[in-house]
Amino acid sequence: MNELLKVNDVTVWRGDNLLLDDVHFALNAGQVLQVRGANGSGKTTLLRIVCGVGFADEGSVQWRGESIERNRHQLNNELLYLGHKPGIKGALNPIENLRIFCALSGLEASTKTDDLIKNALANLSLSDKAELPCRFLSAGQQRRVALARLLLQHAYLWVLDEPLTSLDKAGLAWVENQISQHVSNGGAVLLTTHAPLQVKGVTVNTLEL
Amino acid sequence: MFKWIHRFGSAPFVYRLAGALSPWVGMACLILLCAGIYIGLVVAPSDYEQGESYRIIYVHVPAAILSMFVYVVMAIASAIFLIWRLKLADVVAQASAPIGASFTFLALVTGSLWGKPMWGTWWIWDGRLTSELLLLFLYFGYMALRAAIEQPQSAARAAAVLAVVGVINIPIIHYSVEWWSTLHQPATISKMGESSMHPSMKRPLFMMIFGFQLLYAYVLLIRMRTGILQREARTSWVAQLPEVARD
């Protein structure tokens, strides 16, 4: 089964404005699709619809050949969605935050999981911030905490909404490296970003909105 | 079977069907209501205990029955909308809410008017009046929630969840309020329409109840047409309608 995601003729109206007009694409294993467009062109809306947390006026989204409304459970188990809002609790420290995400994706809370989390934070050079409440971290550091999920959760489809926001050069290279590894392992990535993306060994398809 | 449901659920079909039915329903409603009011207010004998003031039951009782009935219709339509995603069911629910609220309001006002000669006060915390009042709040909540959410699909689903929650609660509210009012008023007050009535008084009452149901159906059909037009405003079949194309 090669074709993972299929988006058919998604149309969205905002009041009297046509936001998305018959958007359609398919995403297969081993592919990267970058959605591009000006601010307000509906990139986030499209990504949310793909994940099943948005309404389309017309059209449908299929995951592994079945509509996501019926197949929601399977999609949720195979999806990693990193939204505009990173879902990081300011009152909790990075380790506690990531424990939640591990629990939500079915990883048991254990010392083994904690070791994984610490390794992931080390990989993102956040080891010395691991015990600090996230509200004391900078925007870029918070983004890195959210990105640590890429190392912890095992998902086929990554949907990343502006993952590079407030990241430095090293962070950008890290994300590109992760994407390239994920894709070469048979995963698929759907993302929006304004920066040009260079992923080793993969051509990045683009969709203009 | 599936085709039939599909056809019945299709907006242009229902729009035309509602347009074709509504004059007939309206006519029947008018006849029944006129006859019911005439017989109820003029022909029927006056009551032994209450004199002429009992005649308000010809408005009060049908309004009270319809206030509950409309909420149940709304909740069933909402459940259908939530389960089968049938957009038309949401049209029915949305169109029903203000009608139901009006009936509830009418029942409250007439109940209060009737209370003045009977109990010497405009309002009494009687079980039925109190649960009518709470029902009115439920209708207001439904409409306020719908109005507060901008995204139409989101508003429709949230309101549908609320209607279903409400209909589960209505019997509980009703019986707890009933229990509460007997607790605080041990002396039983004779309630409207409950004591045995003479058939000559009952007949116009049934005519009025049926007339009110037709009135609901009539207004519902008209409001459904508007609701369908609003939802389908961007489609080609609406643009081609003679009544739309003219202006």
Place this chain on the structure above:
Amino acid sequence: MRCIFQREWSVAMRNPGQWVNPLLFFIVVVTLFPLGVGPSPQTLSTIAPGVLWVSALLAVLLSLGALFDADYSDGTLEQLALSGQSLPVIVLAKVLVHWLLSGMPLLLMSPVLGLLLNLPSQAIPVLMVSLLLGTLSLSLIGAIGAALTVGLNQAGVLLSLLVLPLSVPVLIFGSSAVAAAAGDFAASGQLLALLALLILALSLAPLMASLALRNGVSGGT
């Protein structure tokens, strides 16, 4: 479930306002009544069950308004909705934590306020049991309202409009249980009714709230 529970607990413990404020609200509102109706012990003991119950109801429901708001605005809610875990269970865990932090303190404070309002001492145990059963149901009912209004402006007023009519049965049975006990009557019937309401709320509210939450998450932009 345990993980969500722990997370909620640690988030809440680091925001003391979340659980102190409802308690203070409860105390202040109850204090207002003697000032409004006069300090006569007879009057106070007649209205005490109603006053205590109405104040507890308002304290619980007003504090519930923000049950999902923080999670909504920082993006946690969509992650919860998109996780493979069951959303009703998550909702239930959140409601329980919220109740432990806001309903429980009310419960513990209520005997003192009962004495302030001249409530006969034999009614105190019934007051506490009725509040235990009733505030849990109210938290569950309120969670539906909070889920329906998640992410909306002026959600507080709308929430009250939606939830107050639904909470009438709890109020009726709760305050009448206390009133019965204060008049030396048996209150077991009312308490059983409260228990029945709680069981119904426990079985239905998490489902309805998660349905509403899923929808609320999708409606946002």
